[in-house]
Amino acid sequence: MALPEWNENMALHLPAIDTQHKQLLAWIKALGDAVQKEEGARIIDDVLQHLINYVHEHFSAEERLMLAHNFPGFADHRREHDFFVSRLKDLHTGITCGEELSVKTLDFLVDWTITHIRGTDQKYGSFVRATAVGAKLD
Numbered sequence: 001m002a003l004p005e006w007n008e009n010m011a012l013h014l015p016a017i018d019t020q021h022k023q024l025l026a027w028i029k030a031l032g033d034a035v036q037k038e039e040g041a042r043i044i045d046d047v048l049q050h051l052i053n054y055v056h057e058h059f060s061a062e063e064r065l066m067l068a069h070n071f072p073g074f075a076d077h078r079r080e081h082d083f084f085v086s087r088l089k090d091l092h093t094g095i096t097c098g099e100e101l102s103v104k105t106l107d108f109l110v111d112w113t114i115t116h117i118r119g120t121d122q123k124y125g126s127f128v129r130a131t132a133v134g135a136k137l138d
């Protein structure tokens with residue numbers, strides 16, 4: 001399984017958001033490490049819970065930024081966030097019921113996050129940069 005690394009082609013050039021994306025990828029990596037080391041359900045669920053909390057915090061920050069700049073793609077973007085959050089909640093429920101977190105699922109989390117940052121996030125990133133000339137971006 002390829003664990004994610006932040007790199008420049010993910011940059012939105014919004015410093016606070018880029019920092020959050022690095023942290024988000026770090027939590028996914030921590031989850032991948034816990035699964036690969038077969039840490040056990042309690043520790044894996046604990047890391048997953050940290051990831052879920054961080055995703056909430058980060059998505060809320062992005063959504064506030066989009067609303068503050070009247071980004072026209074807000075509703076579609078939020079739907080993508082809601083989908084990912086519901087998948088994470090399903091995983092949490094599964095682990096609580098004794099299911100194991102598979103490599104396939106980890107690959108999904110990595111792929112979704114990287115595709116979202118490189119695609120969907122770039123759209124609001126360039127919109128915010130274009131509408132915030134001279135304004136404080138973070």
Ligand SMILES: [Fe+2]
Binds near residue numbers: 062077081116120121
């Ligand atoms: Fe996003």
